[in-house]
Amino acid sequence: MEPSGYSINHRLPGPVMSDDLIRLYAAILERQGMDPSSSRTARLFAAGPKKIAKKVGEEAVEVALDAMNDDRQGVVNESADLLYNLSVLWAAMGITPDDVFAEIRRRETLYGIAEKLPKMTTAEGGGK
Ligand SMILES: N=c1c2ncn([C@@H]3O[C@H](COP(=O)(O)OP(=O)(O)OP(=O)(O)O)[C@@H](O)[C@H]3O)c2ncn1[C@@H]1O[C@H](COP(=O)(O)O)[C@@H](O)[C@H]1O
Structure with a gap:
């Protein structure tokens, strides 16, 4: 069953998921080059792409583990962490x-x- 009426022809009248992701990405970009002590994101950028890639891997594994435990809310929470860390990785790589x-x-x-x-x-x- 498709959650909340989603379908292949889905077009939302209001804000869509990509808007949220773009706002998150913009907030992340603002932290690039900032003092690492000023924010988690600035610290991640300072740690470099390898550290960020490791975080992406960890969060992806956490999503998978929660899914295997049928922990729906866990998958939602870890997916949000994954998208955040993935967005930081994109920014660090100029994507x-x-x-x-x-x-x-x-x-x-x-x-x-x-x-x-x-x-x-x-x-x-x-x-x-
Ligand atoms: N969307 C997020 C976001 N999602 C997840 N996280 C953080 O990432 C953590 C998830 O990683 P972990 O599970 O590894 O948590 P942890 O064990 O505390 O992490 P580490 O100490 O190991 O790094 C969460 O606990 C959050 O603190 C986020 N931190 C920031 N944002 C957004 O990013 C933007 C910049 O945030 P700041 O850098 O905090 O200014 C803002 O728009 C924020 O809303």
Whole structure:
């Protein structure tokens, strides 16, 4: 069952998840180059991409462990931590959320075309 009425044609009238992610990313970017004592994010940036990548790995494992324990709220909480640490990693590597969204859209188009291809071949090629 799809949670909260989500469907493949889902279009929300108001703010969407990407808005939240972009706001988080902007807040993270503001911490880049700041005094490490001033914030957790500034400390993460100062620690470098390898440390940030390690945090991403840890949070991903925590999501998986909570999922295996059927801990729904745990998965929600750890997913938020994962998205935060992943956003810090993107910023540290000069990647923007738009880069990722563009890749998602590219795949949507690609898979959309791929899904239609066999049907088109069957319809147009008479089942050859
Ligand atoms: N979205 C987040 C966010 N999500 C998770 N976290 C932190 O990351 C922690 C999760 O990592 P851990 O489980 O490893 O927690 P921990 O054991 O205390 O972490 P370590 O001491 O091992 O680093 C949480 O406890 C939060 O403190 C976040 N910290 C900051 N933000 C946002 O990032 C922006 C900048 O925040 P500051 O850097 O705090 O100014 C703001 O918009 C914040 O809302």
